[in-house]
Amino acid sequence: MKILIVNNSIIPAIKYGGTERVIWDLGKELNKLGHQVSYLVAKSSTCPFADKVYEYDPSIEINEQIPNKIDVVHLNFQPSSILKKPYITTFHGNVSNEFTFEKNTVFVSQNQATRYHGSIYVHNGLDWDRYEKPQIGVDRKYFHFLGDASWKVKKCGWRHSDNKKGKRKTGSTWGQPSKS
Numbered sequence: 001m002k003i004l005i006v007n008n009s010i011i012p013a014i015k016y017g018g019t020e021r022v023i024w025d026l027g028k029e030l031n032k033l034g035h036q037v038s039y040l041v042a043k044s045s046t047c048p049f050a051d052k053v054y055e056y057d058p059s060i061e062i063n064e065q066i067p068n069k070i071d072v073v074h075l076n077f078q079p080s081s082i083l084k085k086p087y088i089t090t091f092h093g094n095v096s097n098e099f100t101f102e103k104n105t106v107f108v109s110q111n112q113a114t115r116y117h118g119s120i121y122v123h124n125g126l127d128w129d130r131y132e133k134p135q136i137g138v139d140r141k142y143f144h145f146l147g148d149a150s151w152k153v154k155k156c157g158w159r160h161s162d163n164k165k166g167k168r169k170t171g172s173t174w175g176q177p178s179k180s
Contacts, residue, residue, distance in 0.1 A: 002069055003030055004085075006040040007076040008056055011047060018124075019076055019092045025127040026074075040065055078102075091116070092124075 005023050013020035027037040028049055036051040043055050056065065063084050066073060073087035078101070089105045097115065107113035107121040 002036045002038070002051070002071045003027075003074060004038050004040055004054075004066060004070040004072070005074045005076070006056065006062075008042060008058060010042045011039060011045045011053075021126075022090075022092070022124045023074075023076055025125055028127065029125065038067070038070070078105075090122070 005027050007019060007023055009017065009020055011017075011020050011024055013024070023039070024047070027039065027047070031037045031049045037049070038052040038054065039045065039047055039050050040054045040056045045053050045055075047053050052067075054065065054067070062079055062081060066083070066085055070085055073083055073085050075083075075087055075089040076092060078089060078091070079087075087104065089102060091101065091105050091107055091112070094112075099116070101116055101118060105116075105118060105120075107116065107118050108124050110121050113119055113121040
């Protein structure tokens with residue numbers, strides 16, 4: 001299958017980028033399964049395993065940017081118009097509850113789907129080969145969190161500012177202790 005993964009940011013993620021890491025790992029796994037994966041992403045993006053990397057231009061209507069050869073499109077933001085190709089949208093963030101999602105929107109957790117009156121969710125996959133093997137018996141002075149814990153909806157009970165006060169330490173993207 002010829003799959004186009006669409007996002008409005010640069011890949012690969014260099015330091016931070018939750019959605020960027022998710023779409024990278026998804027494309028990599030789809031490629032391993034024999035699919036032809038292309039990306040429509042921000043200028044300066046590169047991807048060694050992609051069939052093609054196209055430059056996304058928000059000033060051009062999305063349908064005009066999707067190549068004819070594509071079978072299905074995986075959007076990672078809400079489109080401003082209905083696509084002509086079959087597509088699915090993964091919603092990665094949080095918005096006001098008044099926002100209306102299309103019925104082919106997939107959420108990243110059951111909690112998120114419930115909050116936005118959806119029913120379909122798929123947890124983000126990660127390429128675990130990119131992470132250090134956990135050493136369960138070793139006392140750790142940090143932990144690894146892939147997300148923005150400052151959002152009240154995450155119910156983490158702490159904020160990023162707590163990190164500065166020494167109450168909690170977060171790991172950087174690949175499990176190394178942060179320098180703060």
